[in-house]
Amino acid sequence: MITSFLRHARTWARLFAVTGLLAVASVHAQAPAPATPPEPTVEQRLADLEAYVNNTARTPDVASKIPGPGPGHSAWQMTSTALVIFMTLPGLALFYGGLVRRKNVLSVLAQCMGIAGLVTILWWAVGYSLSFSGGSAIIGDTANMFLNGVESGKTGAGYYWISDIMWAMFQLSFAIITPALILGAVAERMKFSAVLVFVALWMFAVYFPFAHMVWSATGLMCGPLNPNASIKAIDFAGGTVVHMTSGWSALVLCLILGKREGFGKMAMPPHSMVLCTVGTGMLWVGWYGFNAGSALGADSIASAAFATTTLAAATAGFVWAMAEWVTRKQPSVLGFCSGIVAGLVVITPGAGFVSPTSAVIIGVLAGIVPFIAVAYMKKIFGYDDALDTFGVHGVGGTLGAILTGIFADEKINSVVGPLKAGLVGSQLKAVALTIVWSVVATAVIALIVKVTVGLRPTAEVESAGLDVSEHGEDGYIL
Numbered sequence: 001m002i003t004s005f006l007r008h009a010r011t012w013a014r015l016f017a018v019t020g021l022l023a024v025a026s027v028h029a030q031a032p033a034p035a036t037p038p039e040p041t042v043e044q045r046l047a048d049l050e051a052y053v054n055n056t057a058r059t060p061d062v063a064s065k066i067p068g069p070g071p072g073h074s075a076w077q078m079t080s081t082a083l084v085i086f087m088t089l090p091g092l093a094l095f096y097g098g099l100v101r102r103k104n105v106l107s108v109l110a111q112c113m114g115i116a117g118l119v120t121i122l123w124w125a126v127g128y129s130l131s132f133s134g135g136s137a138i139i140g141d142t143a144n145m146f147l148n149g150v151e152s153g154k155t156g157a158g159y160y161w162i163s164d165i166m167w168a169m170f171q172l173s174f175a176i177i178t179p180a181l182i183l184g185a186v187a188e189r190m191k192f193s194a195v196l197v198f199v200a201l202w203m204f205a206v207y208f209p210f211a212h213m214v215w216s217a218t219g220l221m222c223g224p225l226n227p228n229a230s231i232k233a234i235d236f237a238g239g240t241v242v243h244m245t246s247g248w249s250a251l252v253l254c255l256i257l258g259k260r261e262g263f264g265k266m267a268m269p270p271h272s273m274v275l276c277t278v279g280t281g282m283l284w285v286g287w288y289g290f291n292a293g294s295a296l297g298a299d300s301i302a303s304a305a306f307a308t309t310t311l312a313a314a315t316a317g318f319v320w321a322m323a324e325w326v327t328r329k330q331p332s333v334l335g336f337c338s339g340i341v342a343g344l345v346v347i348t349p350g351a352g353f354v355s356p357t358s359a360v361i362i363g364v365l366a367g368i369v370p371f372i373a374v375a376y377m378k379k380i381f382g383y384d385d386a387l388d389t390f391g392v393h394g395v396g397g398t399l400g401a402i403l404t405g406i407f408a409d410e411k412i413n414s415v416v417g418p419l420k421a422g423l424v425g426s427q428l429k430a431v432a433l434t435i436v437w438s439v440v441a442t443a444v445i446a447l448i449v450k451v452t453v454g455l456r457p458t459a460e461v462e463s464a465g466l467d468v469s470e471h472g473e474d475g476y477i478l
Contacts, residue, residue: 040065055297057160068153070161073297077162077170080293084173087286088112088180095279095337096184099387102271103465104188105475111195115180118196122203123172130204131171131211132157137220137230140212159296170293171211178207178242184387185250188268189260189462192470194455198253198445205441206249210241210434221430224415232419233430234408236305237294239349239401244434247394249442251385256446257455259384261462268386273333280337284313287344291351304412305351308359309344315360316343319367327375335371338392342370345396350404353416358407365403370396401431 040048040062047059052070093112097105119127129144144150150157150164158167179199213220214235221240223232235241260268270276291309295302320339321331346366347359354362374391385391405427410417419426449455456462461469468474 038063052161055159055161055295055299055301069155069163069166070297073159073161073299074163074166076298076302077166077293077296080289081166081170081173083286083289084170084177084293085116085286087283087290088173088177089116091279091282091286092177092180093279094275095283095341096187096387098272098275098277098279099184099270099334100187101268101465102476103467105271105275105467106471106473107192107466108183108187110192110471111183112180114192114196115183115199116176118199119176119179119203120172122200123168123175127175127203127208128168128171130208131175132168132216135212135216135218137218137226138213139209140216140218162296167296171215174238174242174290175203175207175211178238178246179203181243181246181389181393182250182253184389185254185385186257187386188466189386189456190257191454191457192466193453194449197453198449201445201448202249202442205445206245206438207241210245210437214241214430221433223419223426231426231429231433232422233401233426234353234404234416234419234423235349235401235430236352236404237291237348239397239404240430240434243345243348243393243397244401244431245438247390247392247397248435248438250389251383251394252439252442253446254385254390255383256443256450260386261459263384264382270334273337276337277333280340284340284344287313287348291344291348295352301352301413307356308347308351308354308362311356311359312347312363312366313340313343315363316340316346316366319364320371323368323371324375338374338388339367339371342366342392342396345393346370346400346403348397349400350407353404353408353413355407355409355412358409362400362403362407365399366396369399398431398435401427401434 040059044059044062045065048062048064048066051058052066052073055073058064089112093109096112097108100108124147126142126145128147128150129142130140133140133144135141147165147168150168152163152165154164155161157164158170179202183195214222214233216222217225219226220229221231221233222229223234233240262268287309288306292302292306295305317336317340320342321335324335325331343363343366347362350358350362370392373395374388378385378388378391402424405424408416408420408423410420416423446455457466457469
């Protein structure tokens with residue numbers, strides 16, 4: 001009897017199990033399938049293709065047949081990123097390296113390479129996130145720490161058709177060269193350890209906030225992207241973010257650091273104008289990535305920035321050398337090099353906003369105003385800006401930011417139109433904020449470094465040269 005009961009119990013259990021499975025299957029069969037985006041029509045696909053060709057927004061609410069980066073625009077962005085890295089290594093390294101004395105050439109190269117490595121690590125860890133993810137009007141948040149969520153197959157972080165990871169790498173190249181520019185003012189007299197500590201602190205206190213304020217959609221000074229920006233300024237490729245922050249910081253740092261041993265008592269000419277000239281050419285070529293690359297695609301704005309960059313650089317180089325010819329009876333190769341770089345600096349904030357004729361005018365002013373700052377203002381005030389970082393980048397970047405407000409043309413770039421009224425005032429506000437912030441932050445950081453690791457080597461080390469003393473190598477074997 002017990003055996004019969006167990007047999008019937010097992011039978012009923014099987015029936016209940018089958019019934020349950022059938023019920024579950026019935027529920028699943030009746031549940032609606034996940035909605036799939038409708039297949040785009042031919043017209044919608046053509047509109048998406050037109051958006052790609054014109055580098056504009058994708059067709060909304062349509063499953064695009066090209067959901068990832070567009071190959072042409074991404075190719076230009078990768079090329080531009082490589083060009084900007086080329087500006088630092090080897091461009092800036094050779095430009096600055098040729099201008100220092102023979103005994104300090106390797107120290108400049110080591111500082112450029114050290115900064116490239118340090119800034120890259122900071123950018124990957126948190127710098128990109130603080131610059132471009134969410135946050136407040138002043139600084140971003142940590143949502144993209146360690147490049148979390150920044151993927152090669154996604155778009156939109158930078159622009160419609162470029163890879164998010166390439167946008168991050170493009171901006172990294174800017175982050176590398178900006179603090180490296182400061183080296184020119186303090187060349188031949190700052191310890192390598194002090195350079196690294198200073199740059200690490202400076203990136204958090206100055207660069208990351210300004211990259212966010214000027215280029216983030218929530219930034220305080222991002223007129224084109226943030227309708228709620230307190231200062232509706234424009235900066236195409238880094239007049240405030242790159243050149244003004246580095247240039248004004250360079251002035252403060254060289255004042256706190258003090259003059260080189262023997263400055264004003266002995267000649268300190270460049271040891272190799274050949275290296276300086278080669279570096280200048282590399283900077284000019286690399287600058288096309290800097291300016292034309294800031295169009296974030298291979299489009300008409302990139303072409304405009306390419307043209308204005310060429311015109312301003314060539315004009316400024318010629319005008320600077322002619323100014324030397326008039327005032328000093330000789331046009332120097334250093335004058336040509338300094339003028340070319342000054343022209344590149346001054347056109348940077350307006351490269352994609354101004355006309356070719358305006359670029360020539362800007363080039364003339366870039367060849368005159370920074371020349372006066374380098375040739376006369378430095379002597380009047382007596383500061384030791386060793387390689388004229390402040391005269392070219394600080395003064396030139398400030399001049400360029402203001403001239404951008406004057407010459408920006410909505411016919412060249414439509415984003416200028418809604419901002420044109422009051423643009424000069426906005427540019428002046430952005431200039432004032434950049435100067436005050438950079439000066440105060442740099443002074444605090446420099447004093448912190450001075451009381452911790454120290455800023456300068458001993459007089460004996462400085463006299464012997466930083467190459468052998470700090471790196472154990474000679475730039476030249478005689």
